[in-house]
Amino acid sequence: MIQNRLSIVNGAYIDSVGISSVFQVGDSVDIIPRIKVYAVQREEEIDFGNEGDLKQYNIYSENLPRPLIYENVQTAFFHECPVIRVGAVKVTSISSAGVVHFGSTNTIDGESRVKHIRQLRSRNERSDS
Template sequence: MQRISVVDFIKINSLSFSGILEVGDSKKITPVSQALAVQREVPVFFTNEGDFSKYPIFSRELPKVKVTETVNMNVFNQNPIIKVDSIRVNGVSSSAVVQIGSTETIHAESKVKHIRKLLDEKSKHNK
């Protein structure tokens, strides 16, 4: 049976960094986001920054959850319409998914490397 997703009103303030809004059914959703966050006391930026290959976290495979339980399920969709009156979302970011409908598989991945470059006490006193 084919289903129809109906949404009267949806407001999302921010949708970014591989965030997904899906109205309707889908087979597979695979949002991926990678980010380098560099924080410095002195705002200096270099053009050679941002090479993900320099940081092992970005090439490392994330561990997969192994489902060992057997799930028996019977589904009966009496009404072929998914009806939503109103949705308000502040933000969807970094491989998150908002969906009205169904998906067989969602594989979401987000990797963030935070780097802090702080001045040592000696440098602070010489400013």
């Protein structure tokens, strides 16, 4: 059960909020950001035409391991002051299913899957140009 509290943020300075990322002030029930990224970086501009099919990479479809929670944890909360107060926060970047959250929530379950390929020319090709 969520222990709702009032969230007061006097100032938030965020330079960048990226794909599938969340900045939230206030309560939520579930935050479940997801992102799948396929990035190719090349020294030379070449389009092979058959790239970008995520099904060819297991990283995008395999099951991610989840922690096994087998302990019986009992909690009790008493909020003497039912307010979350934040003077100011400065965030450079929230990226790739990242979360910045001021408030109460039940679940935050973020997932980011990135396949980054760098294709560099060989040393011989570099010295020929």
